[in-house]
Amino acid sequence: MVRGPSPTVRRRRLAAELRRLRETAELTIDEVGEKLECSASKISRIETGHVGVTPRDVRDMLEVYGIEDDEREALVQLAREARKKGWWHAYSEVFTGSFVGLESDASTLHTHQALLVPGLLQTEGYIRAVIRATRPDAAEAEVERRVTARLTRQKLLTDTHPPEYWAVLDEAVLHRTVGGRDVMRAQLENLVSLAALPHVTLQVVPFEAGAHAGMDSPFLILGFPEQADPDVVYVEYTTTGVYLEQPSDVRRYTLMFDHLRAAALKPDDTVVMVEQAAGRLV
Known part of the structure; x- marks a missing residue:
């Protein structure tokens, strides 16, 4: 890409x-x-x-x-x-709206997920299991098309100039066995590998932290390198997502993300927790 x-x-x-x-x-x-x-x-x-x-x-x-x-x-x-077409237009039936286009040009991506591993960090097996679970009526060809689209999107993190990616996950993400023990173990091991990249930061909010700022819904804060392109927040719901561009909304979600980072384990301790969760699936 x-x-x-x-x-x-x-x-x-x-x-x-x-x-x-x-x-x-x-x-x-x-x-x-x-x-x-x-x-x-x-x-x-x-x-x-x-x-x-x-x-x-x-x-x-x-x-x-x-x-x-x-x-x-x-x-x-x-x-x-x-008016030019980006690579994602080849998957227009998968990527609706402007989300992937904005993501592809962001210099920083700060996300919180309480239920699933974020899309950019998912393994192929995990992706396929999630799509089959969330789209039980999808034909096999559609499932494979969506898997290919997401894997193509993931090349963003291995680009020569990747964005700074920071993900804060709820501990529940580590314990939900998606796709079976083997698939989930491979996914957790993949998180450990990705967390070692210099532009990727991974943190987990442990159960013992109790209620936290990200319990309402998953969100992603996209930051851009040009001052002419203000930050935007993408809030994800079950069947759709909304973009928030007002400075007050962006500030609110930025503050929420700061609270989540503060409540979460340090990155090194997070890796230890993920490794332990993977070890339990051997």
């Missing part, structure tokens, strides 16, 4: 800049739609990044905002780049 600024992040950056320029021009979404003879909802979807935008649309919008040629062409070029 070759990493580089993903089209998803570029579209997000472009959307934020178009919104800023409209507000600077003191125009409402309705006024822009009227000037461009399109619906206000189209302008709104473009500004929220929910839909792509053509270079022609960007050029027309910037003309309305009074943007000069040089800056205009730079943003039109950004629109062209945002």
Whole structure:
């Protein structure tokens, strides 16, 4: 996998800049739609990044905002780049929304999971067992397609410039035997191996810590290298997930993650716990 600024992040950056320029021009979404003879909802979807935008649309919008040629062409070029397809488009039936695109361009990934090993750390056997359990009606071809997609996504951690990855797990993750004893032991041994990588940090919140900040739902905080791309939080639910981009939401989840790290075992002690859990499955 070759990493580089993903089209998803570029579209997000472009959307934020178009919104800023409209507000600077003191125009409402309705006024822009009227000037461009399109619906206000189209302008709104473009500004929220929910839909792509053509270079022609960007050029027309910037003309309305009074943007000069040089800056205009730079943003039109950004629109062209945002329309390119990332590797994950080959698995569009598996990866819905913009999650994988954002993940692929993040410089930091901080996640908490209370039930499962995070997707980027799962072994092939564990992946297959999870998919079969959560999608009992899936045909074998679909299961294998999803396994392949997740394994491809995992190449992010072995890239030449991988993100800083920090995972905090509940101890329950270590004791839930997914896929049988052999599969689970291999998964735990894989966690030990991955924890030795310089860009991966693994911690476990032990049962004895009691109630903790991450008991509500799994979440992932994505940080980006460019100041123009603010952090975003992805909160995962059973059948879907939501993105939180408001600074107050990001601060709240960052604080939650800090509390989880404080309640968790130190990384070295975590590795010992994981090794012991694997040993019980021999």
